[in-house]
Amino acid sequence: xxxxxxxxxxxxxxxxxxxxxxxxxxxxxxxxxxxxxxxxxxxxxxxxxxxxxxxxxxxxxxxxxxxxxxxxxxxxxxxxxxxxxxxxxxxxxxxxxxxxxxxxxxxxxxxxxxxxxxxxxxxxxxxxxxxxxxxxxxxxxxxxxxxxxxxxxxxxxxxxxxxxxxxxxxxxxxxxxxxxxxxxxxxxxxxxxxxxxxxxxxxxxxxxxxxxxxxxxxxxxxxxxxxxxxxxxxxxxxxxxxxxxxxxxxxxxxxxxxxxxxxxxxxxxxxxxxxxxxxxxxxxxxxxxxxxxxxxxxxxxx
Amino acid sequence: xxxxxxxxxxxxxxxxxxxxxxxxxxxxxxxxxxxxxxxxxxxxxxxxxxxxxxxxxxxxxxxxxxxxxxxxxxxxxxxxxxxxxxxxxxxxxxxxxxxxxxxxxxxxxxxxxxxxxxxxxxxxxxxxxxxxxxxxxxxxxxxxxxxxxxxxxxxxxxxxxxxxxxxxxxxxxxxxxxxxxxxxxxxxxxxxxxxxxxxxxxxxxxxxxxxxxxxxxxxxxxxxxxxxxxxxxxxx
Numbered sequence: 001x002x003x004x005x006x007x008x009x010x011x012x013x014x015x016x017x018x019x020x021x022x023x024x025x026x027x028x029x030x031x032x033x034x035x036x037x038x039x040x041x042x043x044x045x046x047x048x049x050x051x052x053x054x055x056x057x058x059x060x061x062x063x064x065x066x067x068x069x070x071x072x073x074x075x076x077x078x079x080x081x082x083x084x085x086x087x088x089x090x091x092x093x094x095x096x097x098x099x100x101x102x103x104x105x106x107x108x109x110x111x112x113x114x115x116x117x118x119x120x121x122x123x124x125x126x127x128x129x130x131x132x133x134x135x136x137x138x139x140x141x142x143x144x145x146x147x148x149x150x151x152x153x154x155x156x157x158x159x160x161x162x163x164x165x166x167x168x169x170x171x172x173x174x175x176x177x178x179x180x181x182x183x184x185x186x187x188x189x190x191x192x193x194x195x196x197x198x199x200x201x202x203x204x205x206x207x208x209x210x211x212x213x214x215x216x217x218x219x220x221x222x223x224x225x226x227x228x229x230x231x232x233x234x235x236x237x238x239x240x241x242x243x244x245x246x247x248x249x250x251x252x253x254x255x256x257x258x259x260x261x262x263x264x265x266x267x268x269x270x271x272x273x274x275x276x277x278x279x280x281x282x283x284x285x286x287x288x289x290x291x292x293x294x295x296x297x298x299x300x301x302x
Numbered sequence: 303x304x305x306x307x308x309x310x311x312x313x314x315x316x317x318x319x320x321x322x323x324x325x326x327x328x329x330x331x332x333x334x335x336x337x338x339x340x341x342x343x344x345x346x347x348x349x350x351x352x353x354x355x356x357x358x359x360x361x362x363x364x365x366x367x368x369x370x371x372x373x374x375x376x377x378x379x380x381x382x383x384x385x386x387x388x389x390x391x392x393x394x395x396x397x398x399x400x401x402x403x404x405x406x407x408x409x410x411x412x413x414x415x416x417x418x419x420x421x422x423x424x425x426x427x428x429x430x431x432x433x434x435x436x437x438x439x440x441x442x443x444x445x446x447x448x449x450x451x452x453x454x455x456x457x458x459x460x461x462x463x464x465x466x467x468x469x470x471x472x473x474x475x476x477x478x479x480x481x482x483x484x485x486x487x488x489x490x491x492x493x494x495x496x497x498x499x500x501x502x503x504x505x506x507x508x509x510x511x512x513x514x515x516x517x518x519x520x521x522x523x524x525x526x527x528x529x530x531x532x533x534x535x536x537x538x
Contacts, residue, residue, distance in 0.1 A: 255398055255417035255436055258379060274338035274357050274378055274397075287338075287357060287376050289397040289416035291454060292436040 001152045002164075002179040003028030004259075005276050006240040008145040008247040008268040008298050014043060018141030023280035024271055025129035025148040031272060032152030035163035036132045037124025039175035041244060042143035044118040048090040049097060049172065051077070052122055053104055054112045055085050057159055067107050075100040084125065084135050085160060086114075093118065098170070112161055112200055117173035119143070119244040124163040144300065145247050147240050149177040156202040166206050168213030169198070173244040176212060178205035179272055180257045183235035208233065212241055226250045226295040238290070240270055248297030255292040262287045268298050303330040313341050324350040324369065338378065343371055346388075360397075363390060382409050385426070398435070401428040404445070410499050417454065420447045423464055427495065431504050439466050439517075440476065448495065450508040460537055461519035467492055468517060469509040477537040480520040488516060 005024035009015045021038050029036070053068055055061040065087050069080055072089065075096050080089045091100055101113045115122035123136050129150055133139055149164035156162050168174040182188070185204035192210060193199065199206060211233065215225035222241060229239075229250060236256035240249045249270050251259050261270040262277050262285045269277045274287045290296075304323050308316055316333075320343050323331050331352045336342055340359035343352050346369035354362075357375030367386040376394035380402060388407040392400075395413035402418065404426040414432035421440040433451035440456070442464025452470035459476020467484065475481060484492065493511035500508070522533050 253436075258397065260378075260397070273340075273359060274376065275340070275359050278338045278357060286394055286413070288395045288414060289435070292417055 001031045003031035003148075003150040003272045003276065004177040004179045004238065004240055004270075005148040005272070005280075006146070006177070006242065006247055006249070006268075006270040007280070008242075008300075010266055010268065010298065010300065012144070012300060014142040014144065016139070016141075017041070017143040017146045019139040020269075020280050021146040021148040022129060022133055022139050024269070024276040025132070025150050027276040027279035028148075028150050028272055029129050032150045033128045034153045034158045035124060035126045035151045035160070036129040036149065037122065037163050037165050038132070038138055038146055038148045039115070039120060039122045039165035039167070039177070039242060040138065040141050040143050040146040041117075041119040041173070041242065042121065042141065044244060045090055045093075047093050049093050049116055049118050050088065050090055050121055051097075051100070051104075051113060052115045053087045054110075054114050054160055055087055056108075056110045057085070057161075061085055061087075064108070064111065068104055068111065071103045071107060072100055075103070086123070088121075097172075101169075110161075113167075113169070115167040115175065117167075117175075117244065120167065120173045120175055120242075122165055122167050122175060124149075124165065125160055126158055126163065145242055147175055147177045147242055147247070155181070155204065162201045162203045164203075164205060166203075166209035168209040168216070169200070171213035171216050174209070174213055174216055174241065176205070176209045176239060176241045178208050178237055178239045179259075180236035180238055180252065182207055182233050182237065184233065185235075188233070204235075208237070208239055208241075216243070221297070222246050222248050223295065223297045226297070230293060230295065238272065246297055246299045248295065249290065250295040251290045251292060253293050259290040260287050261290060261296070263298075303332060304328045305332045305334065307334045308337060308339065308342075309335045313339060316342065317344060320352060321346060321348070324348040324352075336375075338375075340378065343369065346371075357394065363388070376413065377411075381411075382407070385409075387426075395432070396430075401426070404428070406445075408499065412501070412504060414451070415449075419449075420445075420464070423447065427499075429495065429499050431500055431508065433470065437476070439464055442466070446495070448492065448514075450496070450500075458517045458519075460523055461517075462524070463519065466517040467514045469514045472515065472517070475517065477533060478520045478523045479517050481515045481517045484512065484514050484516045486512075489514070 055064040165175045182204040238257040238259035336354045338357040346366040351370040353372040359378040361380040364383040370389040379397040381400040390409040401409040401420045406426045415434040417435035419438035420428045425445045436454035439458040443462040450469040455474040456476040458479035489511040
């Protein structure tokens with residue numbers, strides 16, 4: 001089991017998306033206490049992208065943080081903040097982001113860029129959703145939409161890197177959360193690795209991010225990317241993905257994992273269990289189970 | 303009528319109270335704030351009417367015998383699963399596996415049902431006013447499964463002797479499922495059920511009973527026959 005959640009505000013303008021996603025996740029905590037994380041989308045920075053770096057798994061991060069800050073100075077990085085195992089800063093939006101990431105990840109294998117985006121911020125950690133709030137105060141985050149994940153690990157180890165959401169490395173603002181098993185993971189991974197794609201974890205869900213990222217980088221929209229995923233990925237998946245302006249879900253052909261959604265004129269909420277939506281969002285609205293092979297994408301205009 | 307507020311009560315406490323009330327002969331029990339919680343009103347073995355003032359989570363009313371449950375919202379996975387007898391009514395939608403393996407009683411879903419509706423039913427009646435998802439009716443052994451709207455793929459796959467009726471479009475029949483027109487007698491029986499169980503305003507929006515299609519087992523999978531090897535390969 002795992003629990004996934006997503007909230008999307010249809011109108012532009014910020015809402016307390018951190019608060020909503022956190023409450024959705026708390027109601028799903030019993031589905032997996034191994035790790036919890038969120039991908040939150042705020043107002044885009046003018047001409048800059050937000051970079052979030054995992055400094056390590058254990059020990060003191062201050063020295064590592066200094067090393068990373070040194071490495072990114074040539075790229076015009078600024079606004080450094082350090083919380084827990086994370087360093088956050090912004091760099092100019094443009095061609096040098098790839099080189100900046102390379103410079104960071106060349107420092108040590110455990111140093112990993114967990115998200116880069118104009119709007120996206122990924123925060124994840126080992127432990128329950130309640131711990132996520134005490135460590136990172138995510139309920140104070142205002143934005144437009146967000147994804148959440150609470151994990152019961154079944155096949156790969158429990159640490160920060162193996163936690164979800166996964167940012168699709170190399171694709172700005174694209175993040176995914178996945179509940180299920182990708183059964184042709186090893187085959188897909190082999191093919192990607194032969195083409196030089198780096199895998200950061202042994203978590204099968206990572207391949208969903210890599211796959212969708214590849215499709216989006218080829219120019220596909222999220223809906224087209226989902227259609228490809230239905231064809232090319234096997235196994236069970238209830239999966240949510242988001243970009244700076246879209247959020248969508250896809251459900252496998254067998255309906256092996258739950259996924260429910262509620263849509264009103266103002267918002268869309270998607271979660272593994274209805275309890276999650278009801279706990280976070282008051283009011284009167286109807287909730288439906290997604291059918292097999294169902295895929296839906298919501299896009300904010302303007 | 304007796305009222306219970308689910309807020310702050312553990313599921314164990316809430317269910318014990320529901321059982322005690324039903325055992326004491328309380329005819330109507332109104333549960334406020336169910337909050338889509340799981341395992342509500344499971345194993346209710348005495349008659350009575352429980353109304354939930356909102357959505358319920360997984361396995362609501364599972365393993366029950368004789369209770370009447372009304373849900374003023376939607377239901378999660380495994381609604382009424384394995385019930386022996388009773389009456390369920392969901393005003394909203396139902397999740398996967400609604401009415402799975404029931405042996406008797408009636409499950410009415412006024413909205414839509416998801417995947418694996420009424421799989422392995424061994425009796426009873428399931429009526430869905432809206433659509434149903436993938437693999438509804440799989441390996442049904444007895445009873446009646448009625449879907450007024452459209453079905454998903456693999457409808458009535460590997461059926462034994464459940465009678466299925468569909469008012470809308472059948473997206474794809476499962477292995478060994480055979481669809482045909484309803485006879486006059488069947489249409490009359492179906493109309494009796496629909497009139498009895500669906501509110502008139504919902505019944506009015508659904509097709510007349512004579513337009514429903516009947517789906518039963520082709521009986522090709524009941525006994526192994528190697529001449530049917532291709533069918534078996536598909537079924538497995």
